[in-house]
Structure formats: C-alpha cells, structure tokens
Amino acid sequence: MTVLSTRNLETFYGAIMALRGVSIDVDQGEIVTILGANGAGKTTLMKTIAGLMDPEKGTIDFMGDQIAGLDPDRVVQKGIALVPEGREVFPYLTIEENLRLGAYTRRDSSADDLDLVYEYFPILKERRRQAAGFLSGGQQQMLAIGRGLMARPRLMMLDEPSLGLSPLLTQEIFGIIARLNAEQGVTMLLVEQNAHIALATAHKGYVLEMGRIVMAGSTEKLRASDDIQEFYLGRTGETQRDQKRWKRRKTWR
Amino acid sequence: MELLQLMIGGLANGCIYGLVALGFVMIYKASEGVNFAQGDMMMLGAFIALGFGNTDQMGLPFGVAVLLAMVLMFGIGWGVERVVVRQIFGQPQFALVILTIALGFVFRFVAGSIWGYTPLVLETPFAGQNLRSGGIVISLADLVTIGVTLVLTLALWAFFAFTRIGLAAQAASQNQMAAYIVGVPVMRVNSLIWGLSGAVATVAGVLYATRGAIDPNIGLLGIKAFAAAVIGGLGSLPGALLGGLIIGVVEPVAGRYAPGELAKMSPYIIMLIVLVTRPGGLFSQIQMKKV
Numbered sequence A: 001m002t003v004l005s006t007r008n009l010e011t012f013y014g015a016i017m018a019l020r021g022v023s024i025d026v027d028q029g030e031i032v033t034i035l036g037a038n039g040a041g042k043t044t045l046m047k048t049i050a051g052l053m054d055p056e057k058g059t060i061d062f063m064g065d066q067i068a069g070l071d072p073d074r075v076v077q078k079g080i081a082l083v084p085e086g087r088e089v090f091p092y093l094t095i096e097e098n099l100r101l102g103a104y105t106r107r108d109s110s111a112d113d114l115d116l117v118y119e120y121f122p123i124l125k126e127r128r129r130q131a132a133g134f135l136s137g138g139q140q141q142m143l144a145i146g147r148g149l150m151a152r153p154r155l156m157m158l159d160e161p162s163l164g165l166s167p168l169l170t171q172e173i174f175g176i177i178a179r180l181n182a183e184q185g186v187t188m189l190l191v192e193q194n195a196h197i198a199l200a201t202a203h204k205g206y207v208l209e210m211g212r213i214v215m216a217g218s219t220e221k222l223r224a225s226d227d228i229q230e231f232y233l234g235r236t237g238e239t240q241r242d243q244k245r246w247k248r249r250k251t252w253r
Numbered sequence B: 001m002e003l004l005q006l007m008i009g010g011l012a013n014g015c016i017y018g019l020v021a022l023g024f025v026m027i028y029k030a031s032e033g034v035n036f037a038q039g040d041m042m043m044l045g046a047f048i049a050l051g052f053g054n055t056d057q058m059g060l061p062f063g064v065a066v067l068l069a070m071v072l073m074f075g076i077g078w079g080v081e082r083v084v085v086r087q088i089f090g091q092p093q094f095a096l097v098i099l100t101i102a103l104g105f106v107f108r109f110v111a112g113s114i115w116g117y118t119p120l121v122l123e124t125p126f127a128g129q130n131l132r133s134g135g136i137v138i139s140l141a142d143l144v145t146i147g148v149t150l151v152l153t154l155a156l157w158a159f160f161a162f163t164r165i166g167l168a169a170q171a172a173s174q175n176q177m178a179a180y181i182v183g184v185p186v187m188r189v190n191s192l193i194w195g196l197s198g199a200v201a202t203v204a205g206v207l208y209a210t211r212g213a214i215d216p217n218i219g220l221l222g223i224k225a226f227a228a229a230v231i232g233g234l235g236s237l238p239g240a241l242l243g244g245l246i247i248g249v250v251e252p253v254a255g256r257y258a259p260g261e262l263a264k265m266s267p268y269i270i271m272l273i274v275l276v277t278r279p280g281g282l283f284s285q286i287q288m289k290k291v
C-alpha cells in the first residue's frame, strides 16, 4: 500500500526554485532514501511534505488525503513526523518534556510510546530529568528520533541523522533506525549524505539533483549503477581511470 | 524603623514594576521583541476596571469589575497579536518596537477620550485602611499588592511549568521551528501569550490604582518596568520580578538618603551596572552549547 506519494512538487524560496517537479512514492513498511548533493533540495522536500513550506504546484497524497498546504500541526495529526536536520531539540526543557512535546497533537495517552522510546534509547531514560541542551550530539539525535516516535507516526521523515556524528555513532543510529523499521514497522523517508549507509539501510532510493529526481529504483539497482558508484559512493572503476573527469557525463543528463 | 517602613512601601511598588516586567518578558519570549505598549496596557486595564467598578460609572462590585477588566484586556491583547503583530511577523525587531510605541499612543488616546485627563480614583474595598504594628504603619493596599503579586506569579509559573499549553509556549520560545515540527500551533500560542500579558497588566494597573489616582499617562511607569525586565535578563520570569523588586526598594531608600536627582535615576543606574557587569541580566539562562 502506498503511504505517501508526491506529484510534480514545486517549491520556491522567493524567486529561487528549490523543487522542480518532484514525484516520489513511499510504500507501507519501507525505508525510502533520498540521495543528493548539498543544496539539491532534500531538506526543502521534507519541509514541504511536513507543511513547514507550501508548494507552489503539485500534490501530496498521504493515506488518501491531500495534505499539500496544510499547517504543520495538521500534518503531524495526520501521521507524519519529521526528525529535522540538525536535531532542533528544545534546549532548556528536560528530555522527558521534549519527548512529551512529540506527542503534542495526540489526544490519546502516549505513556506506552514513552516506554518504547526509552526501550530503544536507554540513555534518554537515564538522563530524562536533564535539560536537552546538555546532551551530546549523538544523544540529541536519539532524542529527536524519540520525539518523532512519540507522535506514533505512519510515516517518519529523517533529515540527515548522521550529520556531525562519528562513524561509530552513525552506525549505532542507523542500527536503531533499521530496528525500528523491522520491529515496529515504522515507514521511513530518509535523507542522508552518507550514501553507503543509506543504501545499506533502505529498500528503495531516489536521487535528487538541482530539485529534480534524476534516478530511482531499489537500493540494489542503485548500488550497481555506475553514476552512483562514482558520484555518491566515491569509487572509480578501472575503465574510468584514465578518462578525464570533465569528459565523463552522467547518464541521466 | 523608618527604613523598614520605606522598604515595605518599596516592595509593594516593586511588585507593580515586576508585574509589568513579567508582561515584557512573556511577549519578548513569544514575539521576539519588546512590547513598548506594556505600560499603557497596564493603564488601560486600570481604567477599564474603574469604568466597570466605580459608583459613578457602571458600579459593579469591585471583584467582578476587576475580573471583567482582565477578561476584556485579555481579549484586547489577544486581538492585537491576531490583527496587528502577526502582520509584521518575520520583519526586523524594530518593526515591533515602532508598532507597539504607536499602539501605546492609541491606548492613551482611547483612555483620554473616555475618561479624560484629570486624575481619577479607583474605588476599592481597602482604600485608606492601615495596619499598625510596633512603630510601623503598613497600608492594606501595600499588603494586598504584595500578596496578589505572589499568588499571580506562582500561578503563572505553574501555568508554564505544568500545563500542556504552557509547555508548548516554552517550547515555541526556545525553538520555534521545532515547535512547528512537533505540531504546536505557534501563532495561536502567541496570541494567547499576548492575551495573558494583557490580563497581567490589568492586575498591575488595578494594584497601582489602589495606591493613588490614575490618569492616561501612568503608563510611563512602563519604562521603569522595562529597566526591571532588563535587569532580570529579559528572558526570565523570576528575573523580571526580582528586577522589579530591586528597583522598587532602591528607589525610596535612595530618595531618602541620596540627592533627589540621583534617586530618580536609580532604576537606570542599576540597569547600567547590571548590563556592564552581567550583560545577560541577573537570571540569564546559562548558555548551553548546541551540538
């Protein structure tokens, strides 16, 4: 079943067109990753879906509802949680208050979800009375993910969860992301600079360039593609060794 | 004895500065700017209570009149955010300064045209009553002022610390984007804060009016209250109250023992000293690094 599908999304910053007709689909239970260089429009896509920015054109279908242009609180209520780039925790509130705010739009009890978050992130339980600003970068990322889970989302969007983390911590965070997907069935849309780990964790992927989707497919297929190999995984094959870089054209252009 | 007497009166004055300063801080946290009409909101609140309560006006019982004035001023604060402040959202802070200065003029004009410019006295149940103990005389109005301030401050603290909306308001003031992300309707919360600060200003105004006559220019007291808010750190509710109390106590003591001009300047001298020695104010939140 398709949870989210966008069609021809166009989003602007003033006169700058950041999304130039983006169409993606996310199915129930999947992890879908979006690869792309800095400035490609990945964050803009997530902000547009979350209702933080309104698209100029295009549609966003979520579980059968049109959600393009809804206010962010309505989007959260519909079941989309964003774990934003740079974590964005509430620095002077305690960890538990941060988590409780994740459930802000819910009318039902979120006690079970708090237990679940603490089960996946025991360090948060240990430090639950401390101000979030005192956490390390990795712990703040855990808090941001936990806060997203508290909304009990049908779709969780993660924007560069490895940003600024050590390779070891990145492994740990992605291990938990994979477990949440496998054990709790959380559908995820994942933006990541680290293409290796993103392609290893996700089922399906899109490549975004200059606000356009230029490639799509299963992660096996993407991993096998020469362009991905060269531009995102940083490997150069034997045959390309003596070709001048500027001569090589990406096949999708 | 005389010093003690002076200090109790100063404490009561300081409570009023502190309450107006609380309004400054709440709005500073919500709209990221200073509401220079805060003093005039206090004035308007006092006049509205007078309009409801005084016998030659509507003649309602004192408590009812104050409650109605608070409700009305809540609506006015709420409406100001809803209709005016929201329009300049995203503009430089300066826009809000200009806007609220203009708003202050409007409030003074409205009060002046309804109630005139000659000082009026709010009728209160405890006018002119004094308590004597030992060598000191304490006016009932002073005691009521201190007591009400205490209760109101505690209530505000409980609101921000323990209610769902209070927590959301704190969240929105700490990280607006994150507040939107978790689904806090930030704009609606801001309107509520403006409403609350209108209600708090009304209480401050009524307390002020229990201690003397009022005219449309009493809002100038807001400048001293602003100094109090800056002393407290402009981002801290307990700091604002403390700043108000400090100014309130120092003023009469300086007036008694120091040359007159110096006494008048004392709030601003304290503000400058605090700004130079602790630029973040007395209660600046410890800067935590955002990793």
Ligand SMILES: Nc1ncnc2c1ncn2[C@@H]1O[C@H](COP(=O)(O)OP(=O)(O)O)[C@@H](O)[C@H]1O
Pocket (backbone or CB within 6 Å): A013, A016, A018, A036, A037, A038, A039, A040, A041, A042, A043, A044, A045
């Ligand atoms: N606040 C902004 N104002 C103007 N342009 C912006 C803003 N944020 C992003 N952009 C532009 O939009 C494009 C996409 O940015 P973004 O979505 O942040 O990319 P990514 O997340 O893929 O690195 C970039 O070209 C960037 O310069």
Ligand SMILES: [Mg+2]
Pocket (backbone or CB within 6 Å): A042, A043, A044, A085, A160
């Ligand atoms: Mg980004």
